[in-house]
Amino acid sequence: MTNADAVEFYYEKRGFCPVCETAATFIARDPWFRGHLRCQSCNSAVRERALALVLNETRPHWRALSIHESSPVNQGISLKLKQQCGAYIATQYFPGQPLGETVRGFRNEDLEKQSFADQSFDIVVSLDVMEHVFQPGLVYAEIFRTLRPGGCYIHTFPIERSITAAAQPLAERSPGGTIRHLTEKPEYHGNPVSAEGSLVTYRYGYGIHQQIAEWAPFDVRVSRFWEPSSGIIGLYTEVVVCRRPALG
Numbered sequence: 001m002t003n004a005d006a007v008e009f010y011y012e013k014r015g016f017c018p019v020c021e022t023a024a025t026f027i028a029r030d031p032w033f034r035g036h037l038r039c040q041s042c043n044s045a046v047r048e049r050a051l052a053l054v055l056n057e058t059r060p061h062w063r064a065l066s067i068h069e070s071s072p073v074n075q076g077i078s079l080k081l082k083q084q085c086g087a088y089i090a091t092q093y094f095p096g097q098p099l100g101e102t103v104r105g106f107r108n109e110d111l112e113k114q115s116f117a118d119q120s121f122d123i124v125v126s127l128d129v130m131e132h133v134f135q136p137g138l139v140y141a142e143i144f145r146t147l148r149p150g151g152c153y154i155h156t157f158p159i160e161r162s163i164t165a166a167a168q169p170l171a172e173r174s175p176g177g178t179i180r181h182l183t184e185k186p187e188y189h190g191n192p193v194s195a196e197g198s199l200v201t202y203r204y205g206y207g208i209h210q211q212i213a214e215w216a217p218f219d220v221r222v223s224r225f226w227e228p229s230s231g232i233i234g235l236y237t238e239v240v241v242c243r244r245p246a247l248g
Helices: 046-058 076-084 136-146 208-215
Strands: 011-017 022-028 066-069 087-092 106-108 121-127 147-156 167-169 171-173 179-181 202-204 219-223 239-243
Touching: 046 076, 046 121, 046 147, 046 239, 066 076, 076 087, 076 121, 121 136, 136 147, 136 208, 136 239, 208 219, 208 239
Parallel strands: 066 087, 066 121, 087 106, 121 147
Antiparallel strands: 011 022, 147 239, 167 202, 171 179, 219 239
16 A cells, blocks of 8 residues: 555544543544544543543542642643642652752652652542652652542553563662663653653553552552543553552
8 A cells, every 4th residue: 555545544532521521522643542532622631531530430529639740731631630629739850959849830749759748638640650760669658658548549550461560660770870771772751841751660560459559558449441432442541549548
């Protein structure tokens, strides 16, 4: 088939968007739905809609709660949380800058050693962050510490069906800050605050839910979707909810 004969991919579905909470059309011009299936009303991505759906079902009164998001961007679910939750705090990590201070409009936080007080939040949210941290066990322990009893960490990250191990490291960081790559070709994803991108440090497999509960004493649930009416289809639709027990 020549380029002239190639058929352009096109997918369109009418439904209801969990982010903008209105009737919407979801359109993709690329079969990689996770990156390209967008709500035409709010431009949300598949993972944002999946997270919004779980947030609305798990904590329908989230607007009255305190929320920490570690993956803010100026669209989709991040913008909704910022506009509709009065106790919303957005953080990014700027290495070399003081933790807890505002840098470029965000509170600067290293998720592995946060400056927040114990039991500061009802909800913590992140979209595709955990595959970029060097010590996920420390991150989960810190999030557990900053959540109030009964609070939850609602987040997304790719879970590989082909990986039997719970967590597979792709890079290591020495105490001096030097990075050692464990693969021949390091992988980077986009980073809203750095043109260098974010190094992929871990791949996660089917058993990650149990591993999370060993890193921190959470109750863990993983939801997986094929929900065309909400624009949530394709690979890596999982949303992971870690709940700090009410008596924990």
